[in-house]
Amino acid sequence: MITKPMLAIAAGLCGTLFVGYCIYFDYKRHKDPEFKRKLKERRRANKESSGLSRRPAANFPDMKDHEAIQKFFLQEVQSGEELLAAGDVGNAIDHLANAVAVCGQPNELLRVLQQTLPPHVFNLLVQRLPAIAPRALRQERQMQEEDVE
Template identity: 65%
Template structure:
């Protein structure tokens, strides 16, 4: 007859083997993803830029006429904001979320989602900072327009 300790040990061994197999399978699947290296480089570049920029990072807004660039910028800012908030850097995290709201096509919908997902104090900080983003966005757009005019000449 098999003792209960032996059965328990066997179950633990099988469970550990299955878990390790599960981890190896998904790690291999993740590494074989064609966009993995691209996403990893972008994430590392963003983290490096966020850490080396000091207290506030200088944001380069995309050309608002280029829908693809705006969409990439939006997704990048949301991801950066979430990562910085998760790391405990509220100031920079909120700044990046403000940038995302500024370029968003439907900011009210995004603000409703953020209100439901963020902590109340973080959301209030976000709402408090939003008015400061619009002038930066306008300044970036006017400087982009003047650069384009200089290119034409």
């Protein structure tokens, strides 16, 4: 007959053995010379698959050329709409964020997008904007520096 104290002791022993097993294999894993290399590769692969480097950076137009900006804006909005319709939300958000970055009146565009996009997509777009805007400004500065040289 098994009593409650015996059951508690057996459960405690099993728990202790399991924790010891976990500590032992974690120790072995960290001592593996290939561990850091494998960890870096896995993190890089996760970063790439999570969408942080989903596609190459957009080639923003010269911000002084209004016709090029307008063409780029329309192209990005159209691409974003097409990708949304196809179900590729991640790339669609990138294109729409590029359009907002070059838009002359981004607040107006964001209001329109807020009314037309599903709320979760709009929230993802707003989260993506801080990463896109500096890229557009950085590219504009590079073009200005090239003009000076």
